[in-house]
Amino acid sequence: MSEPHRSGFACFVGRPNAGKSTLTNALVGSKVAITSSKPQTTRHAIRGIVHRPDSQLIIVDTPGLHRPRTLLGQRLNDLVYATWSEVDVVGLCVPADEKIGPGDRYIAGELRKVAKRTPVIGIVTKTDLAPRDQVAAQLVAMQDLLDFAEIVPVSAKDGFQLDVLADLLVKRLPEGPELYPGGELTDEPEQTLVAELIREAALEGVRDELPHSLAVTIEEMLPREGRDDLLDVHAFLYVERPSQKGIVLGHKGQRLKQVGTQARKQIENLLGTKIYLDLHVKIAKDWQRDPKQLRRLGF
Ligand SMILES: Nc1nc2c(ncn2[C@@H]2O[C@H](COP(=O)(O)OP(=O)(O)OP(=O)(O)O)[C@@H](O)[C@H]2O)c(=O)[nH]1
Numbered sequence: 277m278s279e280p281h282r283s284g285f286a287c288f289v290g291r292p293n294a295g296k297s298t299l300t301n302a303l304v305g306s307k308v309a310i311t312s313s314k315p316q317t318t319r320h321a322i323r324g325i326v327h328r329p330d331s332q333l334i335i336v337d338t339p340g341l342h343r344p345r346t347l348l349g350q351r352l353n354d355l356v357y358a359t360w361s362e363v364d365v366v367g368l369c370v371p372a373d374e375k376i377g378p379g380d381r382y383i384a385g386e387l388r389k390v391a392k393r394t395p396v397i398g399i400v401t402k403t404d405l406a407p408r409d410q411v412a413a414q415l416v417a418m419q420d421l422l423d424f425a426e427i428v429p430v431s432a433k434d435g436f437q438l439d440v441l442a443d444l445l446v447k448r449l450p451e452g453p454e455l456y457p458g459g460e461l462t463d464e465p466e467q468t469l470v471a472e473l474i475r476e477a478a479l480e481g482v483r484d485e486l487p488h489s490l491a492v493t494i495e496e497m498l499p500r501e502g503r504d505d506l507l508d509v510h511a512f513l514y515v516e517r518p519s520q521k522g523i524v525l526g527h528k529g530q531r532l533k534q535v536g537t538q539a540r541k542q543i544e545n546l547l548g549t550k551i552y553l554d555l556h557v558k559i560a561k562d563w564q565r566d567p568k569q570l571r572r573l574g575f
Contacts, residue, residue: 283332284449287359288399289387290369291379295401295432299369300324300335302432303442331446332454336363355472360391365448367441368422369399372406372414372429376421384422395448398424399441404431467494470543474511474555477539478532482523489516490524491560506550509543514560524557532557 288296304324326333336359360366366387370380387396398418403411411429418427426444430437471492478490491514500506515521525532532555540553 279330280451281330281332281453282446282449283334283452283455284364285334285336285362286365286367286445286448287336287363288367288369289356289360289383290399290401291377291383294369294371296369298432299367299399299401299430302435302438303333304335326442326446327454328442328446331449333442333446333449334455354476355469357386357390358472358476360387360394363394364450365425365445366391366394366396367399367445368396368424369401370414370418370421371402372400372411373402376414376417380421388422395425396422397441397444397448398422398427400427400429402431402433403429403436404433467497469546470494470497470509471511473542473546474513474535474539474553477535477542478513478524480535480538485523486515486520489520490514500552506552507547508552508554510554511556513555513557515557516559516561518559521557521559 288299290296301324303326324335326335368380368384368387370376387394398421400411400414400418406414415427415429418424425448428437428441428444430441432438471494475490475492478492479486493512493514494509495512496508496510498508500508513524515524523531524535526534536553536555539555540551543551543553
């Protein structure tokens with residue numbers, strides 16, 4: 277009997293410069309994330325898709341985790357935490373050529389606190405930069421960092437063990453159909469993050485009532501004509517049932533107004549520009565079970 281088709285989500289975590297973006301690009305096979313020798317270039321949740329006959333692995337590239345000093349820093353961390361508990365598997369990256377340090381231990385600790393049930397694969401990156409015995413020592417040292425589901429050495433630069441890593445990640449995905457038919461990549465990174473901020477604001481306080489029944493799409497994000505300091509953002513909030521629409525709207529739409537105000541502040545912080553935010557609530561029945569709908573909603 278052949279193996280069932282699997283599909284789902286993974287993200288890579290690790291201290292700045294650990295090689296997460298480069299690894300995503302190497303696995304996906306096309307350049308989706310920005311890499312740089314300067315730390316902390318990745319600020320947006322960018323997805324890449326590893327599309328194979330037996331599986332579809334969607335990689336969510338989260339912002340780096342920082343000890344939060346500002347509201348935006350806290351906000352970005354919250355996004356990271358939300359991502360960790362939503363994905364099917366996490367890869368914790370530690371470079372082969374640098375000692376495991378407080379930064380790695382901080383992330384490992386947070387990961388265990390926030391996403392207790394998510395399996396974590398330990399990835400020793402950049403093996404081309406270290407001699408074999410150093411790579412071996414790093415693999416051993418990794419065992420003290422976390423109770424990893426697996427530990428694997430890779431090099432994104434020369435492609436070493438990338439197929440092994442992909443297999444290990446895919447093994448942790450649930451059975452399911454392609455979420456992006458044909459492996460098409462349509463996500464706009466900035467829009468994805470804006471949608472996530474709106475979704476977070478809309479779930480605030482009603483998470484128990486609407487856990488996974490809320491999806492947000494950005495219909496349009498354009499500068500206001502004749503103004504370079506104002507961005508018009510039109511978004512749809514999709515729920516599954518009329519009762520859920522009521523929860524999102526609140527009495528006389530009051531709740532949606534607050535959601536809009538809160539999300540607008542966050543987006544303005546993030547993009548550094550003024551925002552006009554227009555939100556509409558729509559009902560999309562059973563969207564979670566329909567791959568076409570899911571795709572339209574950016575999942
Ligand atoms: N030699 C070598 N260099 C690598 C490898 N992977 C990444 N690098 C380099 O390491 C640096 C950091 O890589 P990134 O992929 O940007 O690291 P990141 O973890 O995404 O960094 P942040 O976005 O800052 O969190 C870049 O200069 C890469 O070219 C690898 O396998 N081998």
